Amino acid sequence: MTATQTLLHIDASAQLxxxxxxxxxxxxxxxxxMSQRPQDRVIRRDIGRSPIPAIDQNWITAAFTTPExxxxxxxxxxxLSDQLVDEVIASDIIVMGxxxxxxxMPAALKGWIDQIARIGRxxxxxxxxxxxxxxxxxxxxxxxxxxxxxxxxxxxxxxRAHMNxxxxxxxACAHYFGVAREDIHTITIEYQExxxxxxxxxxxxxxxxxxxxxxxxxxxxxRAA
Ligand SMILES: Cc1cc2nc3c(=O)[nH]c(=O)nc-3n(C[C@H](O)[C@H](O)[C@H](O)COP(=O)(O)O)c2cc1C
Numbered sequence: 001m002t003a004t005q006t007l008l009h010i011d012a013s014a015q016l017x018x019x020x021x022x023x024x025x026x027x028x029x030x031x032x033x034m035s036q037r038p039q040d041r042v043i044r045r046d047i048g049r050s051p052i053p054a055i056d057q058n059w060i061t062a063a064f065t066t067p068e069x070x071x072x073x074x075x076x077x078x079x080l081s082d083q084l085v086d087e088v089i090a091s092d093i094i095v096m097g098x099x100x101x102x103x104x105m106p107a108a109l110k111g112w113i114d115q116i117a118r119i120g121r122x123x124x125x126x127x128x129x130x131x132x133x134x135x136x137x138x139x140x141x142x143x144x145x146x147x148x149x150x151x152x153x154x155x156x157x158x159x160r161a162h163m164n165x166x167x168x169x170x171x172a173c174a175h176y177f178g179v180a181r182e183d184i185h186t187i188t189i190e191y192q193e194x195x196x197x198x199x200x201x202x203x204x205x206x207x208x209x210x211x212x213x214x215x216x217x218x219x220x221x222x223r224a225a
Contacts, residue, residue, distance in 0.1 A: 005041075013099045043087050094177055167186065
């Protein structure tokens with residue numbers, strides 16, 4: 001992997017850096033990566049601090065109007081979405097800090113995904129394809145999800161697996177950002193609310209895993225880890 005890579009660094013935590021586990025993990029990942037590949041580029045999108053607005057009726061009308069038929073107000077309504085999509089297109093690796101809020105993703109991140117899922121830009125829709133009319137347009141990107149949660153047991157087989165509305169939802173939408181399921185890497189801190197030994201171990205394990213993953217991906221490319 002020699003060509004210059006572009007990382008899209010997204011933080012969805014509403015907390016400031018010193019209070020946020022996920023912000024610390026994304027910073028560590030980027031820092032480790034850049035120490036190995038200082039020539040690479042980082043696009044920063046802090047949606048925790050500057051939340052992405054929810055889509056509304058005008059947005060949907062604009063998005064589903066063909067580009068040639070859009071009025072100037074429709075073009076304006078889609079300007080943020082276009083910018084966010086351009087950032088995804090420009091990136092090779094998306095590094096996302098994602099806290100669990102009320103068993104799902106923060107509203108700011110759902111807002112970002114809703115702005116990214118754009119007909120004609122990130123997916124096409126054709127009923128001629130039968131039962132699978134949606135086809136992603138982007139491909140070949142890697143997604144690194146650095147998450148934290150107060151409770152534990154959200155992985156398959158865990159005591160709260162049935163309550164996990166975060167990881168499956170992100171995986172379901174990843175094709176809109178050009179990411180295949182096998183190119184999603186997830187590292188998670190659990191037990192944050194318990195503040196016990198399990199929590200301390202989980203933080204230490206996540207920090208070590210982030211450093212190892214950043215090192216491997218930076219050295220060998222997206223299928224390395
Ligand atoms: C508004 C809010 C909702 C939360 N909901 C959950 C939840 O449903 N399940 C859980 O395990 N932890 C929950 N937590 C705990 C967070 O996931 C945990 O504090 C995590 O460390 C937040 O990420 P951050 O440290 O990067 O801000 C919640 C925290 C907040 C602030």
